[in-house]
């Protein structure tokens with residue numbers, strides 16, 4: 188880590204000079220104002236019938252100058268319905284039945300296309316105006332190990348409600364839901380969620396439990412402020428708890444391995460180097476999951492069968508800072524959180540575990556990436572350019588996404604760390620967190636933070652990595 192500095196500084200100058208300035212100017216700052224959003228969600232879970240009954244209210248207050256005539260919102264469970272003439276040849280299956288939809292007590296018309304619901308308001312919502320949207324729905328839970336599904340005695344019910352799309356001050360900005368990556372773009376809201384499950388089941392959830400009633404059924408109420416999402420899981424868990432720096436940590440698992448002290452150890456490290464943890468609680472839930480894990484605000488899901496559980500926990504915990512607190516457009520700039528978090532995971536695991544973990548993982552990422560690059564140039568030709576800065580649907584495969592966003596991303600930050608040194612590097616990360624928490628950050632914001640700490644040359648280096656112009660840089664970083 189420390190013996191490459193001279194060669195890399197030379198490389199950086201060359202990369203910086205040869206890189207065209209692709210992020211010429213900072214994006215226009217967002218219109219001033221706020222769309223204040225509160226959710227009051229009631230979920231009754233029928234475990235035997237695999238159904239969830241939803242009743243929810245969304246309170247919206249418009250503090251922008253703009254006029255809102257229709258709302259756009261996501262109903263994520265519908266992503267798992269199967270449409271007629273399904274491309275994969277599956278049988279048609281409707282998982283969601285919408286009940287009454289009304290606004291301020293009056294029925295309103297709406298359309299639902301895939302996961303996206305458009306609600307036409309009877310009256311426009313102008314500055315200072317408020318509305319209350321009421322929605323009821325019955326949702327079936329499919330058998331799968333994805334974000335919304337059930338199996339092996341667990342129901343994973345992430346974002347099982349109608350969630351307003353991100354409002355940028357003039358319109359709702361929506362992103363397509365595709366299988367690759369985390370295609371989310373969400374604003375902040377306050378959540379109050381009540382869940383009722385049959386006796387014998389427990390509920391792991393985002394936020395803080397403020398009420399618990401155990402009788403013929405279990406009823407819990409949880410609250411979370413300033414969050415971009417809310418998730419729950421229903422199962423029969425062992426629950427371990429502790430508190431670190433005033434943050435309540437809960438670990439839901441079906442094993443008897445209590446990971447709360449490990450979680451606390453990392454949390455202390457993050458707080459000291461990155462900044463205050465953005466939520467009052469952190470819940471880590473292990474369940475059957477197709478992938479390694481998934482982050483939600485104050486809540487993370489971890490594949491209970493994963494071999495690298497510690498790595499997944501650390502990764503998803505870091506997303507609490509970058510993805511949850513500092514938001515981003517996960518469709519157009521997926522690398523923004525994902526690459527940074529992948530790098531910080533090995534950086535912090537090296538601090539906690541030691542034993543050359545960092546060096547080994549950087550080498551492993553380089554090896555993976557170079558194998559990928561060789562294979563890609565064999566398939567797509569020598570001109571194949573490993574561009575990281577592109578929309579999720581422009582990635583050719585999961586392999587390309589993994590190699591560029593995760594592995595090449597690790598290499599990019601490793602290069603930056605070598606150039607800046609640890610003190611400046613950590614200062615830039617802290618700067619990025621402090622300046623962007625609560626907002627939707629962009630690549631420009633990230634570059635600004637690194638430039639402020641590392642000087643103007645850093646921009647060229649980051650852009651070179653994003654646009655696949657680092658043949659020279661990557662080779663040297665790999666020395």
Ligand SMILES: [Zn+2]
Nearest residue numbers: 502506525528
């Ligand atoms: Zn991630």
